[in-house]
Amino acid sequence: MSEEGTPETAAAPGEKPAEKPVWERDPVVPEWRDADDDPLAAALREALPEAIRSAKTFAGDLTLDVERERLADVARELKTSHGFSLIVDVCGADYPNREPRFDVVVHLASLPPDRAYRVVRLKVQTDEATPVPTLTGVYRGANWPEREVFDMYGVRFEGHPDMTRILLWEGFNGHPLRKEFPVEGIDTGAAIYPEHYGETMGPVAGTGTGWRPPKPAPVAPVGDSADAKPEGPKEGGSA
Amino acid sequence: MSPPNGSGEPVDRLVDPLFCGEEMELSFGPQHPATHGVLRLNLRIEGERIVGCYPIIGYLHRGTEKLFELHPFFQNVPHTDRMDYVAAATNNLAYVGAVEKLIGLSVPPRARYIRTILAELQRISSHLVWLATHAIDIGAMTPFFYCFRERERVLDLFEQYCGARLTLNCMRPGGLPFDLPAGWGDACRRFCEDYPAKIAEYEGLLTENRIWKRRTVGVGVLSPEAAVDLGVTGPMLRASGVGFDLRKARPYEAYGEVEFAVPVTQNGDTYDRYLVRMAEMRESTKIVLQCLDLLPATEGGPIMAKRPRVLKGPKGEVYHGIEGPKGEIGFYIVGDGTPNPYRCHVRPPSFMNLQALPDLANGHLVADLVALIGSTDIVLGEVDR
Numbered sequence: 001m002s003e004e005g006t007p008e009t010a011a012a013p014g015e016k017p018a019e020k021p022v023w024e025r026d027p028v029v030p031e032w033r034d035a036d037d038d039p040l041a042a043a044l045r046e047a048l049p050e051a052i053r054s055a056k057t058f059a060g061d062l063t064l065d066v067e068r069e070r071l072a073d074v075a076r077e078l079k080t081s082h083g084f085s086l087i088v089d090v091c092g093a094d095y096p097n098r099e100p101r102f103d104v105v106v107h108l109a110s111l112p113p114d115r116a117y118r119v120v121r122l123k124v125q126t127d128e129a130t131p132v133p134t135l136t137g138v139y140r141g142a143n144w145p146e147r148e149v150f151d152m153y154g155v156r157f158e159g160h161p162d163m164t165r166i167l168l169w170e171g172f173n174g175h176p177l178r179k180e181f182p183v184e185g186i187d188t189g190a191a192i193y194p195e196h197y198g199e200t201m202g203p204v205a206g207t208g209t210g211w212r213p214p215k216p217a218p219v220a221p222v223g224d225s226a227d228a229k230p231e232g233p234k235e236g237g238s239a
Numbered sequence: 240m241s242p243p244n245g246s247g248e249p250v251d252r253l254v255d256p257l258f259c260g261e262e263m264e265l266s267f268g269p270q271h272p273a274t275h276g277v278l279r280l281n282l283r284i285e286g287e288r289i290v291g292c293y294p295i296i297g298y299l300h301r302g303t304e305k306l307f308e309l310h311p312f313f314q315n316v317p318h319t320d321r322m323d324y325v326a327a328a329t330n331n332l333a334y335v336g337a338v339e340k341l342i343g344l345s346v347p348p349r350a351r352y353i354r355t356i357l358a359e360l361q362r363i364s365s366h367l368v369w370l371a372t373h374a375i376d377i378g379a380m381t382p383f384f385y386c387f388r389e390r391e392r393v394l395d396l397f398e399q400y401c402g403a404r405l406t407l408n409c410m411r412p413g414g415l416p417f418d419l420p421a422g423w424g425d426a427c428r429r430f431c432e433d434y435p436a437k438i439a440e441y442e443g444l445l446t447e448n449r450i451w452k453r454r455t456v457g458v459g460v461l462s463p464e465a466a467v468d469l470g471v472t473g474p475m476l477r478a479s480g481v482g483f484d485l486r487k488a489r490p491y492e493a494y495g496e497v498e499f500a501v502p503v504t505q506n507g508d509t510y511d512r513y514l515v516r517m518a519e520m521r522e523s524t525k526i527v528l529q530c531l532d533l534l535p536a537t538e539g540g541p542i543m544a545k546r547p548r549v550l551k552g553p554k555g556e557v558y559h560g561i562e563g564p565k566g567e568i569g570f571y572i573v574g575d576g577t578p579n580p581y582r583c584h585v586r587p588p589s590f591m592n593l594q595a596l597p598d599l600a601n602g603h604l605v606a607d608l609v610a611l612i613g614s615t616d617i618v619l620g621e622v623d624r
Contacts, residue, residue, distance in 0.1 A: 023414075023544040027343040029553045058555040059340050086483075087470045088560065091571060091584040105571065107558055107586070111467065111481065117488035119558060141470025144594050152304075167297035167623055176305055183305055 030059035038062060040082060040120065047077050061121055068124040072133040075108065075122065079138055083115035084108040090135065090145035092153040096179045100127035102155050106135065106142075131158035152177035262290065265605070269298050273376045273609040276619030278593075280600075280608070287604045292597040296590075299623035307583035312338050312412055312550040315583065320406035322585065323621040325368045328361035328397075329563040331410040336491060337559035337570035338412040341552050344544045346492075349537035350414040352530045355493040356427065357400070357409060358561075359523040359530075363434070364393040365564035366516050370441060373513070373613030377454045382441050389437050392430050399423055412550055414543035424531050431524040431531075438520055445513070455510035459599035459611045462507060469598070470591040473566025475615060478515045479507035485562040497529040509614040516616075549578050558586075565589050565616050585624060589617040 034056060035041055041055035041064060051070035056063050066074050078084040088107035095101055106122040126132050134157040135142035146157045147166040154175040157163060165172060174181055265282040268274040277298035283291030303322060307315050319330040332354055339346065346354070371386035394404040399420055401409040409416065445451045461471070466479040476483055482503040486494040502518035504511040552574020560569025566588025575581040592615050599611045 021347070022345040023347040023541065025345075025545060027345075027544070027546060029343045030341070030555060030557075031553075032555060059343070059557045061557055063556070085467050086472070088558075088567065088569065089571065089584070089586040091586075093573060093582045093584075105556075105584075107569075107571070111483045112488045113482060117483075117485075119560070121556075121558060139470065140465075140468045141591060141594060144590060165297075167300040169297065176302060181305075183302075183309060 033057050035062055040118075043082070044074060044077060047081065048073055061119065063121045063123060066122050066124050068126055068130065068132055071104075071106070071122065071124050072135055072138055075106065075135050075138045078108055078120065083110040084118075084120060086111055087135065087139035087141045087145075088119060090142055090149060092149040092155055092177065094153060094177065094179050098125075100125050100130065102126050102128070102153055104132050104149060104155060126155055128154050131156040133158050134160040136160055151175070154178070261285070267605075267608070269295075274612060274619075275372060275617055276622075278612065278617065278619055278622070280596075282600075282605070282608070284605060287606075289600050289603055289605060289608060292600040292608075294593060294596055296593070296619070296622050299619045301624065303624040304582075304584060307580055309579065311578040312342075312552065312580060315580070316410065316412075317406065317408045319585075320408055321620060322587065322624055323365075323563065323565065323568070323589065323618045324405055325618055326361050326365040326564045327405060327407040328357045328409055329365075329561065329568060331407065332358050332492070333559065333561045333563065333568045334570050335410045335412045336561060337557055337572045338550065338552075339544075340557045340559045341555065341572050341574050342412065342546070342550055344413040344546055346414055346544055347537075347541040348493075349418075349534065349540040350542040350544075351493045352534050352537065353415055353419060353542070354410060355497070356527050356530045357397075357407075358492070359526045360393050360396060360427070361407075362523045362564045363520050364390050366520050367393070369516060369564075369613070369616045370513075373610070373616075374445065374451075376609045376613045377451065379445065379448070379451060382444055385437070385441060385444070389434065396423070396427055396430065399426070411543070413546040414541070418542050419534075424534060427527065428531055431527045434524050435521055438517060442517060446517075452510060454607070454610055455513060455614070456508060457506075458509045458603060458607050459614065460506065460508045461595060461599060465598060466507065466595065469595045471566070471595050472591065473563065473588055473616075474515045474519060475512060475566065475592050475595070477501065477503045478512040480505045485560060485567055491561055493530055493533070494526075496533065497526050499523075499526050509610050512614045512616075551576060551578050552580060556582075560586060563588055565618070565621075566592055568621075585621075587621045587624060589615075589619075589621045590624075593617050593622055 036055055038055055040062065041052060045052050048070060051067050051074050053065040053067060086109040088109050090104065090106050093103040093105060095103065102125065104124050104126060107119055109119045110117060124132055132155060134146060136146065137159065144166060146160055147162065147164060149155050150157065150163055151165045151167055152175055262283055262285050265284050267280040267282055269277040269279040279295040281293040281295060282289055303318050306318055316331055316334060319334045320327040323330055367386040367390040371383040374382040397407055398404050400423060401407055401417065461475065461479050463479045463481045466476050467481060480503060482501050484501040487501055499522045502515050502522065504514055554574060554576055556573040558569055558571045560567045567586065568588050569586035571584040572580050573582040596611060596615055600608050
């Protein structure tokens with residue numbers, strides 16, 4: 001990413017001030033560009049017509065927007081014909097104002113001994129009700145990251161051998177990386193202790209009724225106000 | 240005793256009468272010192288032989304990715320310290336690299352050299368923790384003390400640089416918070432010149448040690464195909480014969496300007512993973528020394544890029560991965576025009592490497608499992624985030 005160092009290009013007194021080194025200039029914010037002429041995108045479009053919805057780059061990363069049903073096909077094509085043998089990652093993202101609201105983002109890499117190193121990003125859109133085809137049949141390494149996406153967003157993967165929660169416990173109620181999930185957490189006792197809450201009681205993630213921690217008890221002032229009583233919540237109106 | 244088979248095939252009870260028995264379940268961890276934290280493994284064993292292994296993780300989950308979304312870009316650096324807490328500098332480096340890519344910042348050369356030095360020192364200290372705990376798991380007590388003796392010197396260097404020893408918070412998007420203090424380069428050079436002799440000490444204890452070899456050679460063989468298929472990266476992948484190292488594949492920071500080798504071995508067993516990491520520590524000292532030589536030319540130069548006071552991520556998304564001590568650690572960051580990341584996902588190397596553990600463990604004895612957990616080099620803070 002960082003441009004080649006050209007150190008001390010400045011100096012040269014007398015001349016017009018030389019161009020500042022790149023780190024003293026304003027940052028060059030990257031922009032989205034169309035990448036329809038990218039050879040990889042073109043080759044994929046030829047092999048799998050209709051599977052690629054769009055090809056764009058941002059900061060040098062190629063992003064392919066893929067039809068949901070074709071995700072595994074595209075990944076398999078990338079693996080077999082283009083050397084993308086390493087699954088880097090599978091993750092999710094939540095855009096609640098969009099329909100469908102979830103993104104599943106897959107990063108694949110081609111490994112150097114045979115190919116030039118390159119990372120390609122595949123994105124599919126889905127919602128809670130629609131499962132995404134699993135990549136575990138193409139890359140076994142997709143197993144755990146896909147479970148994590150399910151855990152965090154509630155997106156299901158069709159054909160996954162073990163579609164269970166991975167980081168949170170079995171009875172956890174909700175999917176914490178959804179935008180509406182309260183950061184302070186929820187009372188998930190509803191599912192863990194049904195004998196205390198009953199089946200339908202207790203707060204549910206996503207309804208905006210998250211549990212909030214109780215306000216801390218007022219602390220008795222220490223030091224300068226010598227006459228302060230040890231427990232003074234009554235007269236603690238103050239200022 | 241028949242050789243352990245890593246293929247996961249069921250054990251032939253007639254051939255292996257010593258280890259046959261009724262299949263039973265054994266819950267290994269989460270509170271077990273050899274799990275390096277809070278890893279739990281549900282094992283199915285026949286006698287002493289493992290026939291099934293199901294890792295259960297998440298005991299240390301702290302919702303780091305949710306926290307990332309709540310804080311401005313520069314305030315998120317401390318969160319990254321707390322993922323892989325024995326390798327904070329490389330976590331910092333991966334995160335700030337991703338932010339720089341998103342915002343388009345270019346790092347001045349002096350900052351790049353210092354970052355490279357910090358990252359390589361961190362690799363040494365992370366590998367030292369790995370070696371110390373791995374050896375003590377297998378029963379070799381002495382390397383533990385030796386390794387922590389040297390690690391202390393690395394941590395002292397970190398302390399002199401940024402005041403912290405573990406959770407360093409030593410990088411910022413665009414550069415570094417501080418220049419090196421006076422005399423730091425000399426102290427660092429002294430360490431790097433002493434250190435290869437110390438590696439020889441550890442190797443003297445272990446490399447040709449009969450017990451060590453009996454416990455590690457041929458244990459947990461990971462084939463190159465399986466390693467790539469499982470998304471394994473870092474020393475584990477290179478021990479299986481795949482010479483993939485992001486420092487060479489896509490040189491970032493100052494790695495394009497220094498010379499170093501990428502150690503690769505072919506057998507993919509626990510012993511080879513040990514050899515690869517030992518060789519990597521030697522290469523790291525070389526990188527640090529070369530960067531120290533490059534530093535004087537930039538003396539007094541800037542250590543921070545020109546950047547706006549408030550970093551705002553444009554509407555876009557980047558992935559930036561670097562070679563951490565345990566494998567590829569990467570960040571996927573989505574910006575939405577605000578000072579906070581809209582989404583910040585970590586690609587944790589330990590998490591992906593741990594996926595290979597059931598493959599490694601099948602067919603081995605329970606005692607070997609401890610060696611295998613050690614040689615995958617996981618930190619549960621990063622697995623669970």
